[in-house]
Amino acid sequence: MAVKAAGAAKKPGQLTIVIKLGTSSIVDEKTHEPLLPILTLIVDTAVKLRKNGHRVVIVSSGAIGVGLRRMDIDKRPKHLAQLQASALAAIGQCRLVSLWDSLFAHLSQPVAQILMTRNDIADRTRYINAQNTFNQLMEMGVIPIVNENDTLAVSEIKFGDNDTLSAITAAMVHADMLFLMTDVDCLYDKNPRTHPDARPIEIVSDISTLEADVSTAGSSLGTGGMSTKIVAARLGTLAGVTTIITRSSNPGNILGIVRHMIRTSTANTPSSESDEQRPAGSLLSKTACLNVTDASTTEDAPPPLHTRFLPSNDPIQDRYFWLLHTPNPRGTLFIDVGCYRALLNKAGLLPVGVVDVQGHFGQQDVVRLAVVEGSPPPGPDGRRSEGTTQEVGRAVVNYSASEIKRIMGHQSVEIHRAFAASRKVDAYQVVGSRKRTTDDAMASTATTLKGQPLEKPLLDALLRRRMFYTPSFEIYNGVGGLYDYGPPGCALQTNIVDLWRKHFVLEEDMLEVDCTVLTPHEVLKTSGHVDKFADWMCKDPKNGDILRADHFVEAVLEARLNGNKEARGQKVEDKDDAKKKKKKAKSEAVALDDAVVTEYEEVLARIDNYDGPQLGELIKKYQLKNPDTGEIPSEPVQFNLMFQTSIGPSSNLRGYLRPETAQGQFLNFAKLLAFNQSQMPFASASIGKSYRNEISPRAGLLRVREFLMAEIEHFVDPQGGKKHSRFHEVEHVELVLLDRETQLSGKTETRRMTVGQAVKTRLVDNETLGYFLARIHLFLQKIGVDLSKMRFRQHMQNEMAHYACDCWDAELFTTSGWVECVGCADRSAYDLSVHAKKTGAPLVVRERLDEPLTIEDWQVDIEKKKFGPQFKKDAKAVEDALLATTQEQREKMASQLAKAGSVTLEVPGVADGKVDIKGDSVKIEFRKRVENTREYTPNVIEPSFGIGRILYALVEHNFWTRASDGGDEARGVLSFPPIVAPTKVLLVPLSSNAQFKPAVKELSQKLRRLGVSSRVDDSSASIGKRYSRNDELGTPLGVTVDFQTLQDGTVTLRDRDSTTQVRAAEKEILAAIQSLVDGTKDWATISSELPKFEGQEVEVAAR
Structure with a gap:
C-alpha cells in the first residue's frame, strides 16, 4: 500500500524547533565526562519550549565520546578504525540515551530515541514512515532525540556529520527553526581569536555571498566544524527553515532568540495582513505571531548574540528535498543542453534529450542528471573525459538503465514501437534553478490512484478486455456515441444507482417516478427545448465534415499552444491514444509571442461563455483552419440536439426522445403534490435513459448519444429565501469552488470554502442550492471519487441552460480534462409557469393562511351579458388577456376608462392583435379583499447526474498499476470501494x-x-x-x-x-x-x- 505523510497540522502559535548539539556540548573534550550543567540547561530550555506549546526535536552527538569514557580511554585515537568507532558508538549510545532520559524524567517530560542512517530514509516509503513517526511523537507531547546510527553505518550510508543529519531532520519535520549549537556565539567576518576587530555576522540572507571565517574545525571528539554548519544552514534554508548558530554553553540563548523572533515578526506583520501579503523577511507563521503566551515576549531587550540564516522565499518541496539530499543515486543520465533548458522551463525529461547512461539501475530508482556541453560521444572505455559534464540535478526514472539505452535519442512517438506503452522519465528537480514541476497543483495530465502517470491506452485495453463496456453494433462497424455495458460495467452502474437511491431518494424521502421516454413536440416546444436545446456547429467547405464550433476553436488553439511549447523545448502531453491522433488538430512547432499565448489562454478559459456569432468571430480573427483540410469552416449555425420521431401510424403527431427526465416530473407536479398531502417542500426523483444527438461524440462514455440520468426536482417555496431545514447538517462540508467572476477574468484558480461560508457570502445563492451541492459532494465521496480531482464550477451567464437562474457543475478531472458529471441548477419557477400558461393547468400550491390577509389592489369585474356579445368567439381569449394584466397596467386602464370610456388591450391572435373594451362591459376598481389562502408557483432546485460520466471518472480515479513479481509487466488494479464494486x-x-x-x-x-x-x-x-x-x-x-x-x-x-x-x-x-x-x-x-x-x-x- 502507498504510504502517505501524516498531516503535521500545527496549533495556533505552535513552532517546530530542532536543536542540534555537537559532541563538545555534551562531553568534556579531555575527560569525556558528560557536561551535566550544560545538558541540564538544554533539558530545561526544551521543556520550557514544550510548555509554551512548541514542538521540539533534539539531534544529539556524543555517543563515541561517552563510549570512550565508559571504556576508560583517555582520548579518541587519530585514526579510529570503522569497527572500533561502531563499537564505541554502541557502548556510548546506551549510556547517552539513559542520561537524556534521566534528565528529562526529573521534569516529567517523555522522550524517544530515533537512530537513523541515510539508507534508512533513502526509500521514499521509509522516509515518509520516519516523517509520520516524528509527527506522531510530537503530537503525543514527546521530544524525539535523534542520532546517526554509527553502530550500523558505513561510509556509503552515513550522513557524514550530525549537522547534515539535523538539517535533513528539520526539513523532514517541516521545522520553523534549526539551532546549531557551537562553541562560539556566532559567525564572524574574521577569526575573533586572532583579530580583535572581527565583526559578528548577525543576518545571512544569501549563503552564496557569505564571507565569514569558518576555520574552526570542531572538537577532537566530533566530526564537524563551522564549515559543516554552513552546509547544514544551506540545506535548512533551502527547505524553508530559519537556521541559527549560537553558543552551546548558554542554552538559554534559544529562548531569548525565539522570543525575539516572535516579537519582531509580530511587529512586521499587521493582524489584517494575509499570508500572501506578509513581507519576505517575516520568518514565522501568522498564527505563531498572534498567539504568544510567554509574558516575557513584551520585553524590548536585544536578543542574545547569534547568526541567523534567513529561509528561502521559495522553499523546496519536501519530495524534492528528499530526492536531492537523501538517496544515493544508482547511476547517471547524461543529457544535452537543449534538454537541460527544457527542464528549466518545467518540461519533463524525455528520451530524445538523453545522450548516455552510466550505472545499473531499475525503474523508480534515483539517478544523477548531468548536462553535457556539446554532447561529445563517450570514449572507447565508455566513460566521458574530464570537464565535459556538470551534475545539475536528480531524477526518479520510470525506465531501467537497459531500457533507456534502447530508447535514448528517440522521439516520444517512437517509443511505442519499442514498448507496449510509453513510460516517460520524469525529472523532479534541477539544481541551480528555482523552477520545478508542480505536483502540489493539479497537473495537466491525469494520474492513477497511486499518483502514477495514467496511461489511457492501458486502461482502455483493460476495460475492453474485461468487458466493462463495448461499442454497440461493433461487428457492423458500430455507431459513434453508442455503447453497451458488459457484466462488470452493468453491475458497477447498478451499484452506483442503488447507492444514489439510498443516498437521495430514501434519505430525503423523495417521490420516485418513472416517466415515458417519448415526448410530444408541444411539451418540449413549451419548455423551450425545441428552440434552445442546441449546440453551434460549422461545416468544412471542402469535405463537408460537421464540427462542433466550441470544440473546434478549443482544439485548434490548444494545438497552437502545444506547438509553441514544442518550439521552446517544453514537454507536451498527449491526451489521446495514437488511433485518434489523426482526428486531432495537429500542432506545428511554432513559437508564439507571450501576449498571443496569454490571449489564447484567456479565450480557452472562457470558451463556454461564447455564443455562435462570437465563436464565428474567433474563427475569423485567429484564422482557425480544419487540420484535415486546411480550410476555414463556415459560420456557426444552431443544431438541435434532440432525436425527432413520429408517434403513431399517421405520422401526424411529432415527438422526440426526451433529452432529460425532468419534464415528466414537472407535468405530474399537481398529482405529486396531492400524493404528498399538499405538504411543501418536497422532491421528486427519476432514473432513466435520455437521448441527445451529439454533433461529434467522443471520449468514450463521456460524450454519448444515449445515457442514463438520475435527476431530482426539489420544489420549494420562493418566499423566505429558499431555506432548507437540514442545511445545518452540511454547512461544515468544504467544497472546491471555481466561481463565475474568476472564469470571466480568464483564470481557473479555485478556492476552498465551506458550504455555510459560500451561502453566507452569496457566492452560492441560497441554502437549498448549497444543501444539494454538499449532498452531491458527499455522494461522490462515498462511491470512491478522488476528492483532489473534483471541483464545483459555476456556469457563466451565456453558458447556463435557458431555464436556469444559477447553476453549478460538479466536475471531475480525467484524461480528457475537467468533465461535467453533475449539474445543480436553480430553475426558479420557469418550467411550472410555462406549462401552466400553455395548458391552463393549475401547477401551483395553495396553502391555507393561519390568519386571513387583507389586500388592497386593482380588481377587474366583467359584465358577462355585455362582454360576451361584444367579442363573441374571442371573448375567452380577451377575458384571459384582461385577467392576466399586472397591477400597474390595471391602474392605467382604470384611468383611461374613466376619461375615455374605453380602453385598448393587446390580445395576440385576435383581429389585428388589439381590441377596444368598452366601459359598460368592464369595471376596474381599487378596493380591499380578504384572502384566506395563499397561491404561489414553487421554485425548483435540480441536481442532475450523468451516471455514465460518473462511472467512467470513477474508473479512472480508482485505477492504478502494480508491478508483477519478477517481471516488467504492470498489472492493472481497480480499487473500487466495496459498496460499489461490481x-x-x-x-x-x-x-x-x-x-x-x-x-x-x-x-x-x-x-x-x-x-x-x-x-x-x-x-x-x-x-x-x-x-x-x-x-x-x-x-x-x-x-x-x-x-x-x-x-x-x-x-x-x-x-x-x-x-x-x-x-x-x-x-x-x-x-x-x-x-x-x-x-x-x-x-x-x-x-x-x-x-x-x-x-x-x-x-x-x-x-
Missing part, C-alpha cells in the same frame, strides 16, 4: 481438486443469502494469476479454500489493495465480509481482529 468476493479453490467443490459451493450460497455478490474462479491458472485478473475487475475481497479448510473449516480472506490476508473460521470470515461490504469496518480493523495469514499469492498450479 463483484464483492472472489471464491478461489486452491486447485481444481474435486474435494474443494462442496466447500466453494456452500460458501457461494451463504454469500448470496447475505446479499453479497461473489464469483468463483476455479480455472487452471495459478492463484496469483486468478487474483490478478479479478483485481482488474475491481473485486475487493478474495476467499481461498484449501486443504486446511477441509480439516478445520477455516478459510483465508484477501484484501485486493494490500494483498494481505487473514485466516479464520468460515463464520468469522462471512461476518467480516458483511461488515466490509456494508462499510461498517475497513480492512485495517479486520486485519487487527483476525489472525494474519502469511502465505498469500502462492503460485500453486492446479492439476
Whole structure:
C-alpha cells in the first residue's frame, strides 16, 4: 500500500524547533565526562519550549565520546578504525540515551530515541514512515532525540556529520527553526581569536555571498566544524527553515532568540495582513505571531548574540528535498543542453534529450542528471573525459538503465514501437534553478490512484478486455456515441444507482417516478427545448465534415499552444491514444509571442461563455483552419440536439426522445403534490435513459448519444429565501469552488470554502442550492471519487441552460480534462409557469393562511351579458388577456376608462392583435379583499447526474498499476470501494481438486443469502494469476479454500489493495465480509481482529 505523510497540522502559535548539539556540548573534550550543567540547561530550555506549546526535536552527538569514557580511554585515537568507532558508538549510545532520559524524567517530560542512517530514509516509503513517526511523537507531547546510527553505518550510508543529519531532520519535520549549537556565539567576518576587530555576522540572507571565517574545525571528539554548519544552514534554508548558530554553553540563548523572533515578526506583520501579503523577511507563521503566551515576549531587550540564516522565499518541496539530499543515486543520465533548458522551463525529461547512461539501475530508482556541453560521444572505455559534464540535478526514472539505452535519442512517438506503452522519465528537480514541476497543483495530465502517470491506452485495453463496456453494433462497424455495458460495467452502474437511491431518494424521502421516454413536440416546444436545446456547429467547405464550433476553436488553439511549447523545448502531453491522433488538430512547432499565448489562454478559459456569432468571430480573427483540410469552416449555425420521431401510424403527431427526465416530473407536479398531502417542500426523483444527438461524440462514455440520468426536482417555496431545514447538517462540508467572476477574468484558480461560508457570502445563492451541492459532494465521496480531482464550477451567464437562474457543475478531472458529471441548477419557477400558461393547468400550491390577509389592489369585474356579445368567439381569449394584466397596467386602464370610456388591450391572435373594451362591459376598481389562502408557483432546485460520466471518472480515479513479481509487466488494479464494486468476493479453490467443490459451493450460497455478490474462479491458472485478473475487475475481497479448510473449516480472506490476508473460521470470515461490504469496518480493523495469514499469492498450479 502507498504510504502517505501524516498531516503535521500545527496549533495556533505552535513552532517546530530542532536543536542540534555537537559532541563538545555534551562531553568534556579531555575527560569525556558528560557536561551535566550544560545538558541540564538544554533539558530545561526544551521543556520550557514544550510548555509554551512548541514542538521540539533534539539531534544529539556524543555517543563515541561517552563510549570512550565508559571504556576508560583517555582520548579518541587519530585514526579510529570503522569497527572500533561502531563499537564505541554502541557502548556510548546506551549510556547517552539513559542520561537524556534521566534528565528529562526529573521534569516529567517523555522522550524517544530515533537512530537513523541515510539508507534508512533513502526509500521514499521509509522516509515518509520516519516523517509520520516524528509527527506522531510530537503530537503525543514527546521530544524525539535523534542520532546517526554509527553502530550500523558505513561510509556509503552515513550522513557524514550530525549537522547534515539535523538539517535533513528539520526539513523532514517541516521545522520553523534549526539551532546549531557551537562553541562560539556566532559567525564572524574574521577569526575573533586572532583579530580583535572581527565583526559578528548577525543576518545571512544569501549563503552564496557569505564571507565569514569558518576555520574552526570542531572538537577532537566530533566530526564537524563551522564549515559543516554552513552546509547544514544551506540545506535548512533551502527547505524553508530559519537556521541559527549560537553558543552551546548558554542554552538559554534559544529562548531569548525565539522570543525575539516572535516579537519582531509580530511587529512586521499587521493582524489584517494575509499570508500572501506578509513581507519576505517575516520568518514565522501568522498564527505563531498572534498567539504568544510567554509574558516575557513584551520585553524590548536585544536578543542574545547569534547568526541567523534567513529561509528561502521559495522553499523546496519536501519530495524534492528528499530526492536531492537523501538517496544515493544508482547511476547517471547524461543529457544535452537543449534538454537541460527544457527542464528549466518545467518540461519533463524525455528520451530524445538523453545522450548516455552510466550505472545499473531499475525503474523508480534515483539517478544523477548531468548536462553535457556539446554532447561529445563517450570514449572507447565508455566513460566521458574530464570537464565535459556538470551534475545539475536528480531524477526518479520510470525506465531501467537497459531500457533507456534502447530508447535514448528517440522521439516520444517512437517509443511505442519499442514498448507496449510509453513510460516517460520524469525529472523532479534541477539544481541551480528555482523552477520545478508542480505536483502540489493539479497537473495537466491525469494520474492513477497511486499518483502514477495514467496511461489511457492501458486502461482502455483493460476495460475492453474485461468487458466493462463495448461499442454497440461493433461487428457492423458500430455507431459513434453508442455503447453497451458488459457484466462488470452493468453491475458497477447498478451499484452506483442503488447507492444514489439510498443516498437521495430514501434519505430525503423523495417521490420516485418513472416517466415515458417519448415526448410530444408541444411539451418540449413549451419548455423551450425545441428552440434552445442546441449546440453551434460549422461545416468544412471542402469535405463537408460537421464540427462542433466550441470544440473546434478549443482544439485548434490548444494545438497552437502545444506547438509553441514544442518550439521552446517544453514537454507536451498527449491526451489521446495514437488511433485518434489523426482526428486531432495537429500542432506545428511554432513559437508564439507571450501576449498571443496569454490571449489564447484567456479565450480557452472562457470558451463556454461564447455564443455562435462570437465563436464565428474567433474563427475569423485567429484564422482557425480544419487540420484535415486546411480550410476555414463556415459560420456557426444552431443544431438541435434532440432525436425527432413520429408517434403513431399517421405520422401526424411529432415527438422526440426526451433529452432529460425532468419534464415528466414537472407535468405530474399537481398529482405529486396531492400524493404528498399538499405538504411543501418536497422532491421528486427519476432514473432513466435520455437521448441527445451529439454533433461529434467522443471520449468514450463521456460524450454519448444515449445515457442514463438520475435527476431530482426539489420544489420549494420562493418566499423566505429558499431555506432548507437540514442545511445545518452540511454547512461544515468544504467544497472546491471555481466561481463565475474568476472564469470571466480568464483564470481557473479555485478556492476552498465551506458550504455555510459560500451561502453566507452569496457566492452560492441560497441554502437549498448549497444543501444539494454538499449532498452531491458527499455522494461522490462515498462511491470512491478522488476528492483532489473534483471541483464545483459555476456556469457563466451565456453558458447556463435557458431555464436556469444559477447553476453549478460538479466536475471531475480525467484524461480528457475537467468533465461535467453533475449539474445543480436553480430553475426558479420557469418550467411550472410555462406549462401552466400553455395548458391552463393549475401547477401551483395553495396553502391555507393561519390568519386571513387583507389586500388592497386593482380588481377587474366583467359584465358577462355585455362582454360576451361584444367579442363573441374571442371573448375567452380577451377575458384571459384582461385577467392576466399586472397591477400597474390595471391602474392605467382604470384611468383611461374613466376619461375615455374605453380602453385598448393587446390580445395576440385576435383581429389585428388589439381590441377596444368598452366601459359598460368592464369595471376596474381599487378596493380591499380578504384572502384566506395563499397561491404561489414553487421554485425548483435540480441536481442532475450523468451516471455514465460518473462511472467512467470513477474508473479512472480508482485505477492504478502494480508491478508483477519478477517481471516488467504492470498489472492493472481497480480499487473500487466495496459498496460499489461490481463483484464483492472472489471464491478461489486452491486447485481444481474435486474435494474443494462442496466447500466453494456452500460458501457461494451463504454469500448470496447475505446479499453479497461473489464469483468463483476455479480455472487452471495459478492463484496469483486468478487474483490478478479479478483485481482488474475491481473485486475487493478474495476467499481461498484449501486443504486446511477441509480439516478445520477455516478459510483465508484477501484484501485486493494490500494483498494481505487473514485466516479464520468460515463464520468469522462471512461476518467480516458483511461488515466490509456494508462499510461498517475497513480492512485495517479486520486485519487487527483476525489472525494474519502469511502465505498469500502462492503460485500453486492446479492439476
